[in-house]
Amino acid sequence: xxxxxxxxxxxxxxxxxxxxxxxxxxxxxxxxxxxxxxxxxxxxxxxxxxxxxxxxxxxxxxxxxxxxxxxxxxxxxxxxxxxxxxxxxxxxxxxxxxxxxxxxxxxxxxxxxxxxxxxxxxxxxxxxxxxxxxxxxxxxxxxxxxxxxxxxxxxxxxxxxxxxxxxxxxxxxxxxxxxxxxxxxxxxxxxxxxxxxxxxxxxxxxxxxxxxxxxxxxxxxxxxxxxxxxxxxxxxxxxxxxxxxxxxxxxxxxxxxxxxxxxxxxxxxxxxxxxxxxxxxxxxxxxxxxxxxxxxxxxxxxxxxxxxxxxxxxxxxxxxxxxxxxxxxxxxxxxxxxxxxxxxxxxxxxx
Amino acid sequence: xxxxxxxxxxxxxxxxxxxxxxxxxxxxxxxxxxxxxxxxxxxxxxxxxxxxxxxxxxxxxxxxxxxxxxxxxxxxxxxxxxxxxxxxxxxxxxxxxxxxxxxxxxxxxxxxxxxxxxxxxxxxxxxxxxxxxxxxxxxxxxxxxxxxxxxxxxxxxxxxxxxxxxxxxxxxxxxxxxxxxxxxxxxxxxxxxxxxxxxxxxxxxxxxxxxxxxxxxxxxxxxxxxxxxxxxxxxxxxxxxxxxxxxx
Numbered sequence: 173x174x175x176x177x178x179x180x181x182x183x184x185x186x187x188x189x190x191x192x193x194x195x196x197x198x199x200x201x202x203x204x205x206x207x208x209x210x211x212x213x214x215x216x217x218x219x220x221x222x223x224x225x226x227x228x229x230x231x232x233x234x235x236x237x238x239x240x241x242x243x244x245x246x247x248x249x250x251x252x253x254x255x256x257x258x259x260x261x262x263x264x265x266x267x268x269x270x271x272x273x274x275x276x277x278x279x280x281x282x283x284x285x286x287x288x289x290x291x292x293x294x295x296x297x298x299x300x301x302x303x304x305x306x307x308x309x310x311x312x313x314x315x316x317x318x319x320x321x322x323x324x325x326x327x328x329x330x331x332x333x334x335x336x337x338x339x340x341x342x343x344x345x346x347x348x349x350x351x352x353x354x355x356x357x358x359x360x361x362x363x364x365x366x367x368x369x370x371x372x373x374x375x376x377x378x379x380x381x382x383x384x385x386x387x388x389x390x391x392x393x394x395x396x397x398x399x400x401x402x403x404x405x406x407x408x409x410x411x412x413x414x415x416x417x418x419x420x421x422x423x424x425x426x427x428x429x430x431x432x433x434x435x436x437x438x439x440x441x442x443x444x445x446x447x448x449x450x451x452x453x454x455x456x457x458x459x460x461x462x463x464x465x466x467x468x469x470x471x472x473x474x475x476x477x478x479x480x481x482x483x484x485x486x487x488x489x490x491x492x493x494x495x496x497x498x499x500x501x502x503x504x505x506x507x508x509x510x511x512x513x514x515x516x517x518x519x520x521x522x523x
Numbered sequence: 524x525x526x527x528x529x530x531x532x533x534x535x536x537x538x539x540x541x542x543x544x545x546x547x548x549x550x551x552x553x554x555x556x557x558x559x560x561x562x563x564x565x566x567x568x569x570x571x572x573x574x575x576x577x578x579x580x581x582x583x584x585x586x587x588x589x590x591x592x593x594x595x596x597x598x599x600x601x602x603x604x605x606x607x608x609x610x611x612x613x614x615x616x617x618x619x620x621x622x623x624x625x626x627x628x629x630x631x632x633x634x635x636x637x638x639x640x641x642x643x644x645x646x647x648x649x650x651x652x653x654x655x656x657x658x659x660x661x662x663x664x665x666x667x668x669x670x671x672x673x674x675x676x677x678x679x680x681x682x683x684x685x686x687x688x689x690x691x692x693x694x695x696x697x698x699x700x701x702x703x704x705x706x707x708x709x710x711x712x713x714x715x716x717x718x719x720x721x722x723x724x725x726x727x728x729x730x731x732x733x734x735x736x737x738x739x740x741x742x743x744x745x746x747x748x749x750x751x752x753x754x755x756x757x758x759x760x761x762x763x764x765x766x767x768x769x770x771x
Contacts, residue, residue: 330568372568374616392585392644399571399584401616423563425588425612426621430563 174513175276176201176246177506178265180253180452183211184495185487185502186281187235192506194244198513201246201273202239203253203265205448209236211283212488213495219313219363221495222355223389228314232495252448256456260482260512276513277482279505280466281498282452284443284488287338287346295334295439296410302328302417303410303437305337306353309360319364319371321436327368328435332419333357334407335377339442348463350442351492354381357440358390361400374401374434376421405430410437443492456483465491476505484509532558533624566617569764574614576762577657579650586611592638592648598631605631607638607648610655622655626664630656661763672699682748685738688731 177193179186182204193200206215210232213221218228239245248267255266256278265273289297289305296303301323312319321328335357339350354377361373380402382391394400407421416433423430445464446452453460459467459479466485469477476484486505487498529537536559543555574580586608593599593608605628613622632652639649659665676695681687697704717725730736738744760767 372566374566395587396585402587403616404588423616426563426609426618428561428563428618428621432564432566 174198175261175274177509177513178203178253178263178273178275178278179281180278181211181281181283181487181489182206182209182236182239182247182249183281183283183487183498184213184232184235185283185489185498185505186211186279187232187239188499188502189279189281189486189506189509190239190245191235191242192503193510194242196510197244198506198510199244199246201248201275203248203251203267205250205252207250209239209247209249212286216286216307217311217314218307219310220359222352222359223386223496235499253455261515263482277484277509278456279476279502279509280452280456280458280478280483280485280489281487281502281505282446282448282466282489284445284465284492285447287350287441287444289337289439289441291344292337292341292439294409295337295407296412296417296437297439300410300412300417300437302435303439305439305441306333306356306360307441309364309438313360313363313367318367319436326435328371330434331361331364331371331373331436331438332407332417332432332434333361333373333375333438333440334410335375335380335440336406337439337441338444340378346442346444346463348442348492349381351381351383352494353440353442355383355386355390357438358382358386358394358400360438362390362394362398365398365400372401373398374403374432376403376405376407376419378404378406443488446489449489456480458483458485461491463491465489474508476501476508482509482512533561536561563618563621567619568617570617570619570622571615573763574651574654574658576759577654577661579647579652580654580658581650582644582646583611583614583651583654585644586615586646587644588612589643591641591643592646595637595641597633597635597637602628602631604628607632607652611646611648611651614651614655623664626659629659630665630668632656658763661759661765669696669700672696675699678752682745682752683737684735685741685744686736688735690728690732691735 176199179189179200179202182202186202187209190200190202208214213228213232214236220226221228221231248271252268253265254268256263258264261276263275263278265275267273286307289295297305302321304322309319319328320326335353338346339348339353357375361375364371364373380391404424405421407419409420411418411420416435417437418431419434419437420431422428449460449464449466457480461467466489467479468485468490469479476486478485484505486501487493538557538559540555542551571583575583588608590608593606596605596607598605604625610622610625610629629652632649634649636649639647642648660667660671673696676692676699680692680695694704757767
């Protein structure tokens with residue numbers, strides 16, 4: 173009997189890896205620092221997911237309950253890995269509560285941290301209550317309460333979504349594109365227009381990166397069916413005149429300064445490296461990329477290898493990632509880890 | 524500081540006082556010249572819907588500002604200020620005051636439709652130009668163009684009789700556009716026409732001018748067309764927030 177595989181993190185990629193291992197008869201141990209499984213889509217209360225439009229609580233919630241009812245997956249919620257020693261096939265993990273686990277390999281599915289908009293004070297988050305983040309709007313929608321201005325609960329008549337908040341910004345040391353925020357913003361804009369047909373939604377962008385098929389289903393659809401308006405401008409500042417939020421910037425297509433009143437401003441926040449990445453890197457002895465995400469040793473031969481043999485990585489821990497790709501990566505890393513712990517048997521079968 | 528490139532600034536934004544003293548210092552003359560910043564301070568959210576309510580403007584909301592229309596434009600090649608991409612943007616976003624600055628060039632579209640074939644999003648920019656020129660007239664920003672007057676005279680006569688009678692259309696069009704009938708070129712054309720015209724055709728034209736013939740059994744068609752045109756007109760005026768036709 174081979175040793176179990178340790179999965180760190182119970183978000184989409186971790187859940188997918190655990191289920192994949194279980195489906196080939198491999199025991200898995202899932203360690204999650206929060207009390208609940210599900211990762212960002214569940215813990216942050218996402219609404220309808222790209223690309224299927226399923227609610228996060230159904231789609232990711234379904235993955236959680238599959239893991240929770242699976243006897244071959246051992247779960248340790250509310251705990252972290254404090255020490256990790258050994259060699260591929262014979263690792264020993266010590267958890268924060270003192271539990272010791274003997275495992276054959278590990279998969280880091282430790283995800284990301286939402287960008288904290290307070291780091292861009294000129295855009296008014298933390299100063300004006302009606303400046304919110306995409307995560308807050310997701311929660312307004314998923315809670316069923318609808319999109320309302322937090323200051324007084326009124327229905328907004330005009331909403332601005334600012335793209336690239338915490339992405340592509342050397343000022344604050346975040347040079348990467350967070351990849352998903354354009355598509356998420358198109359999705360949110362359509363959801364707002366659906367709930368509040370009299371509310372006009374403007375998206376302020378530098379580029380629109382609704383990659384692949386999202387072009388049709390989100391960018392084009394939001395314009396053609398939902399009349400969402402796109403304005404090429406990076407906003408200089410968000411202030412208030414006492415009644416409304418005032419968005420200032422330059423409309424680069426007309427080369428004209430703009431100061432436009434809005435009821436609500438939404439920051440399309442990007443994906444930061446997990447705030448725990450430095451301690452994860454030192455506990456597991458894996459290298460980080462310059463941007464702070466967990467590094468991959470190999471992009472083609474074996475998927476999801478880190479700099480340390482026997483430890484794999486999947487999902488948004490490696491960089492901004494979509495939910496469906498995180499799930500695919502979790503499964504890919506599961507196969508790679510499976511080969512490590514069952515190396516002898518795999519080799520014998522091949523001979 | 525003197526403004527070196529005054530020609531680039533719209534005259535209404537140059538503010539000059541002959542005499543100006545600021546905190547005891549005389550800054551008269553060019554020292555008192557200021558440029559007022561042009562800031563867009565609001566969007567007119569009805570604008571896109573209004574243009575979209577007029578024939579040709581239906582697909583304006585698809586535009587993503589690639590500039591294919593402007594790059595392919597016949598008129599733009601002659602007049603760089605003729606920029607369909609830009610106007611489509613102003614309309615979509617609702618920058619009405621900026622659009623109105625160009626009201627005297629928008630009608631110049633020659634309907635070559637090169638933009639129609641270049642547009643990757645099927646916006647139908649030629650239609651948008653037509654709708655925008657129409658909008659400018661309906662809203663009273665530009666006077667009714669001669670081509671609109673001609674169209675009105677032409678269609679009214681066709682709807683009334685089911686026939687086109689050239690002499691009557693010319694007379695009606697000249698009356699609508701307040702042009703004298705006695706114009707040198709018209710008289711010359713009449714003379715030459717009279718010289719070459721077969722006698723029978725001349726007689727028919729004369730009779731038609733006097734008795735105003737109709738297509739047989741035209742009444743029902745006339746009523747149907749008139750009611751459809753009336754409905755469309757009513758729908759458009761409602762979309763543009765204009766009073767009912769005929770109402771004062």
